[in-house]
Amino acid sequence: MAVDEGSWYGQDSGVSQVRGQLFEAICLLATSVGIVSVLILLLYVTLDAFEPLTADPGWHLVFLLTLVLPATLLAIYYYRSSDPAGEVAYVTTGLPIVGLLLSGGVLVVFAELLAIKEWFALALSLGAVGVVWYAHKRGRPSAVLERFGILILGTAVSVFGLPPTALARVAGLPKRIVSLRELVLELPYLPLSSLQVVATLTLPVAALAGLFVARRRASRRDGVVAAALIVTGALFGPVIDAVVGINGEVWVVLVTMTAVPVAVYIEGVVRRKEGVAGLAFPLVLVGGVAVGTVLVNALGFAGPDVWLDWSYLTSAPSTTPEEAGIYPALVGSVMLLLVIVAMTFPVGVGAAIYLEEYAPSNGLVGKFVTLIEINIANLAGVPSVVYGLLGLALFINFVHLPSGSVIVGGLTVGLLILPIIIISAQEALEAVPDSMRQASYGMGATRWQTTRNVVLPEALPGIMTGTILGLGRAIGETAPLLLVGIAASVGLAPAGFLDLTGAMPRQIFTWAFEPKPEFRYGVLAAGVVTLLAVLLVMNATAIVIRNKYQRE
Amino acid sequence: MTPDESTQSSASTGTQTTTTDGPLVDQQIDVDTNDARPSAETVIEARHIDVFYDDVQALDDVSIEIPEQQVTAMIGPSGCGKSTFLRSINRMNDLVDAARIEGELLFRGKNVYDEDVDPVALRRKIGMVFQHPNPFPKSIFDNVAYGLRVQDMDVDEEQVVEESLKKAALWDEVKDQLDSSALDLSGGQQQRLCIARAIAVDPEVILMDEPASALDPIATSKIEDLIDDLAEDYTVVIVTHNMQQAARISDKTAVFLTGGELVEFDDTEKIFENPEHQRVEDYITGKFG
Numbered sequence: 120m121a122v123d124e125g126s127w128y129g130q131d132s133g134v135s136q137v138r139g140q141l142f143e144a145i146c147l148l149a150t151s152v153g154i155v156s157v158l159i160l161l162l163y164v165t166l167d168a169f170e171p172l173t174a175d176p177g178w179h180l181v182f183l184l185t186l187v188l189p190a191t192l193l194a195i196y197y198y199r200s201s202d203p204a205g206e207v208a209y210v211t212t213g214l215p216i217v218g219l220l221l222s223g224g225v226l227v228v229f230a231e232l233l234a235i236k237e238w239f240a241l242a243l244s245l246g247a248v249g250v251v252w253y254a255h256k257r258g259r260p261s262a263v264l265e266r267f268g269i270l271i272l273g274t275a276v277s278v279f280g281l282p283p284t285a286l287a288r289v290a291g292l293p294k295r296i297v298s299l300r301e302l303v304l305e306l307p308y309l310p311l312s313s314l315q316v317v318a319t320l321t322l323p324v325a326a327l328a329g330l331f332v333a334r335r336r337a338s339r340r341d342g343v344v345a346a347a348l349i350v351t352g353a354l355f356g357p358v359i360d361a362v363v364g365i366n367g368e369v370w371v372v373l374v375t376m377t378a379v380p381v382a383v384y385i386e387g388v389v390r391r392k393e394g395v396a397g398l399a400f401p402l403v404l405v406g407g408v409a410v411g412t413v414l415v416n417a418l419g420f421a422g423p424d425v426w427l428d429w430s431y432l433t434s435a436p437s438t439t440p441e442e443a444g445i446y447p448a449l450v451g452s453v454m455l456l457l458v459i460v461a462m463t464f465p466v467g468v469g470a471a472i473y474l475e476e477y478a479p480s481n482g483l484v485g486k487f488v489t490l491i492e493i494n495i496a497n498l499a500g501v502p503s504v505v506y507g508l509l510g511l512a513l514f515i516n517f518v519h520l521p522s523g524s525v526i527v528g529g530l531t532v533g534l535l536i537l538p539i540i541i542i543s544a545q546e547a548l549e550a551v552p553d554s555m556r557q558a559s560y561g562m563g564a565t566r567w568q569t570t571r572n573v574v575l576p577e578a579l580p581g582i583m584t585g586t587i588l589g590l591g592r593a594i595g596e597t598a599p600l601l602l603v604g605i606a607a608s609v610g611l612a613p614a615g616f617l618d619l620t621g622a623m624p625r626q627i628f629t630w631a632f633e634p635k636p637e638f639r640y641g642v643l644a645a646g647v648v649t650l651l652a653v654l655l656v657m658n659a660t661a662i663v664i665r666n667k668y669q670r671e
Numbered sequence: 672m673t674p675d676e677s678t679q680s681s682a683s684t685g686t687q688t689t690t691t692d693g694p695l696v697d698q699q700i701d702v703d704t705n706d707a708r709p710s711a712e713t714v715i716e717a718r719h720i721d722v723f724y725d726d727v728q729a730l731d732d733v734s735i736e737i738p739e740q741q742v743t744a745m746i747g748p749s750g751c752g753k754s755t756f757l758r759s760i761n762r763m764n765d766l767v768d769a770a771r772i773e774g775e776l777l778f779r780g781k782n783v784y785d786e787d788v789d790p791v792a793l794r795r796k797i798g799m800v801f802q803h804p805n806p807f808p809k810s811i812f813d814n815v816a817y818g819l820r821v822q823d824m825d826v827d828e829e830q831v832v833e834e835s836l837k838k839a840a841l842w843d844e845v846k847d848q849l850d851s852s853a854l855d856l857s858g859g860q861q862q863r864l865c866i867a868r869a870i871a872v873d874p875e876v877i878l879m880d881e882p883a884s885a886l887d888p889i890a891t892s893k894i895e896d897l898i899d900d901l902a903e904d905y906t907v908v909i910v911t912h913n914m915q916q917a918a919r920i921s922d923k924t925a926v927f928l929t930g931g932e933l934v935e936f937d938d939t940e941k942i943f944e945n946p947e948h949q950r951v952e953d954y955i956t957g958k959f960g
Contacts, residue, residue: 562868563818
């Protein structure tokens, strides 16, 4: 073979790389177009909401030095070090944020929807049913149907009571059997409301956390200590309430829903000694903000004239842009979300389980099932406006539910995201390896036992991810809300599920058409940022959950 | 129910190896006749079994009587229906929509495909170990106790788990880490865990579908010793690709050949030393398949 004059490697080796590089550049451009457009929108909206240019240059300088610089340096340090400090950093920062949002949601529910003592009565009555059910399970484990009946009937009687029936009158019972819930409400003395929250919210959470810690540290004593610490921490709430008179419930909810997950996570990090440096990040952020605030106050620099501040989040809309707020629409969105979750999670996951585990795939019935699956995929693509029309026709005209109420809005948007939930739950179930099911069946398990003990636990992270992503979409849907009559603007948060309500995206839509420019630029931007913040947190949670379980 | 006492025709000590005569000219396969078990009652009987997957026939007129408390091996080339037959015994093929079975399959005289037989109840008497170890993503203890809980068996869980792990020759290796995840074990340990899991519920028959094919030689030999011990208490039916393995551990061997046909079923020594059919002889000596 003749030897070439040039070398076999290098530029003249004869293999052209140009086409490949050009293709890569075009694909990169395509990616960038999408990302850059979204970034431009975000920048626009954030600038409008926070108006950073109205602040003194000194203000910017102070926060640059105390917050931005340390945080960036720390982030670079994490990036260059090899241990999982970076992951610990963003989880430790994100977890309190998620916890705060959840706590905020719970507090909003207590403030607007369900008085604490009503919640207390409900929890006690449901707890009583639970105790009876558990006793029955221990006493007569095989009477499954009976136990199911007890669950349904018990819940109904305990929460709603029995209406007067001829049978009851014959038996000499009083006109109406009062429910346990009402009995609790009639009690002459109820404990302090914050104590009620401790009993019904903190105790179960503490028990769960204690179990989790006990298993992780392989020590029952550690679990008990953890649970005791949580309850003690929460009990500071009533103390504060008694001594100072501020709402103790806020403290209790914050401890239960924010401090507990963060503490459990930090305990895990410290015990495993992996990425402990990451714990510094939130401290640097909080410290930076605190030091910066002290400094700007001391040096007298004026902050920016923000549209999005605490008063925006807690006021009602108004004709004056400066006093406008998003609070009622926020509460409306939260309540809509509650209805959506209550409706789509059981129905969607149930449908997915049936289609995946129980439905035959052969024969005539099998073809019918395939038809159903194709149609569910089609339904996922139907425009949201059409779902709005469906909601109007079905819930308002046919069932005569009140127009624009929480329940109508929730059911309509719930129908919208139901196909998405079904499809993603089905994919999660499909991803469970068949060998696990075979092993379970080989052990003499029924299909129900296999689904409950093996398939569902394995598929649950995937189902949760799909559900959270679906809910993220639901919170921002506007077209169906327009058609079912959700209020353009509400002054008061809805007090019940049948009340007229507003919603965040609907409110933003209204502001976009207001004549005053401050509404269209400032207030609207603040609303968009609020909505996006909630959305971002939900999506980030879903992705973190999915990544964590994918790696396992 | 006493097993028939019949004298073994060739009472030999140690292993037999044939060299020049007979079909094993090019191969030496050691047939272990040391622990020849006395022949026993039939526990599983197949009568003219045909199995179809949609229109493809996987088993063709299979009739076999599997003796109790012995190791029966089923060998043959890939795709000849051995696994299909195994899965028909405990009705695991019910889970495959496309599968259709004709003929009778009797377990202790009762046709398992009768209307009044609940497959769940059947699988509690006939356990199964699969080719690839498939422990649940739970702790070792929960894996072994799974069958007990699922069948609502009123036993002392800790004691049964310990006994099963001891029988599966895994206890010493895992007794300090019963709460750790089963997925942290090595392949061989996971397979022994699956065996422990299968025997925890005290079945009568254990079906094994190529249990050692995914394991290294050392793990394989541990499993083989285990199978030998298991046959003291359970009936073992094992499907294997590995002829040497079949010759080492089984008392009786069934040879399936292409098309889902059971060509020959006899004592292991006879199959490997002096089979009746030429096709079996060809298969064993490696002339095809």
